[in-house]
Amino acid sequence: MASQTEAAVRPTTKKEKTTINPLKSNVVVGSLLPVTLIIIWEMASRGGFVEPHLLPAPTTVLEEVITMAQEGELWGHIWITLYRVFAGFLLGTGAAILLGAATGYIKIVERVLDPMLQALRAIPSLAWVPLFILWLGIGETSKITLVAVGVFFPVYLNLTSGIQGVDRKLIEVGRMYHFTALQQIKRIILPASLPSFLVGLRSGLSLGWMFVVAAELLGASEGLGYLMVFGQNTSAPELVIASILLFAIFGKITDEILKRIQTRTLKWQDNMENAS
């Protein structure tokens, strides 16, 4: 009651509250359903409605994670998976920038390179695995290459379409200033295609995570993907679910980092997200 009258007298305090509230309530509203489901799951497990050797209770999964973390073996698996994703991501992005920029700027490169890359893109990702293992062995190289292939295509496609979609009107402004080709690229084409490039980076990263799972499922002796296979072979569903959970967490964290970078560098964009 007291706060109500206060809000009525001083509308500014009310305003401050409303600016904080949506964020909080978003988190609350968003976690309502998962939390309920987890509670139902836990109760179903304890009540014996689901068989623990198929679907262990959330608390069992959590215990498993904590024990592994305490024993120290978990960190090695997490570290190697993160390493594969990052190395593959950097490699794939680097190649995509080089080739994407070349096809975007130089007409002849586009005509030579693009049809082949479009055809390669049609190959399902897992089809590469045997070939890479054959060529590069079962070591890190083949896994990182596979991740890089996954990351490459979304980044490449978004970058080229970003470059080709740059507004002709803005390029003409550069021509009026007699920009050299390099200035034109640096001052107009690059910033103008940045939004599309960042979209490519984010979908590239999510594909990178997918490909690391594929690589680790099919031939690894460490990593979160390997933990899943191990859990399957030893009939330890809590291990599989724990790995899925960890993939979800790290996937979310890395995507969030890119998303922050995206909103920060694109605050000039006139879209719904930036509307205030």
Added chain:
Amino acid sequence: MLAVEKVSRIFQGGKAGFKNVNLSLEKGEVVGVLGTSGCGKSTLLRVLSGLDENFEGEIKTEANDPNQAFGMMFQEPRLMPWLNVWENIVFGTGKKDKKQEAFELMKTVGLEGFENHYPKDLSGGMAQRAAIARSLLIRPEILLLDEPFSALDAFTKMQLQDLLLDIFEKHQTTTLLVTHDIDEALYLCDRVIIMRGQPGRIESQITVEAKRPRKRGDSYLAELKQDVLKELDFTKE
């Protein structure tokens, strides 16, 4: 300074663009272009500036540096959306010594205090003013202006017209000014060219004898305005 001989640029199989334009500008001369919408005024400026090279005829310039003679203000602001107002104004100068001048210009066009705004947060008129400042800053020998004040209120418009007068006075900039505002053309220009038709042709020319600066609402200018209106009349054949 600029000689245009029998220049044509035709679109859509002869139904649009402009045809057979002859034009010559002395150094420091200010020429206005009036004409019905769609008669090819913007196209003419694009051809002159070198952005559109598919024209027929001949364009000669006597500039010190023929490659960089032209400066153009487009009909739309064309600000870089990723740069704020200040960065947009100094875009393309590259030199640091223009800073003071850029700041003065920004003040004159009334954008002081908005230097950190991005184009998405500007009104149409503010964006146009930023574009004016950007195109005036580089001081080309031949300035092409495509409806530079179309989105501005009457008062701001008058202020910026006087800014242009200042610049003409100080730098002897040869200028071609496309506008729909007859008063503006008569206030600023030595000569007014009237274009009509699809594709557009030069219908007639009116020389404004009065010396600059002129008085707005002058009776001589009012008389000229009647003539211009007669020339622009669609119904006349």
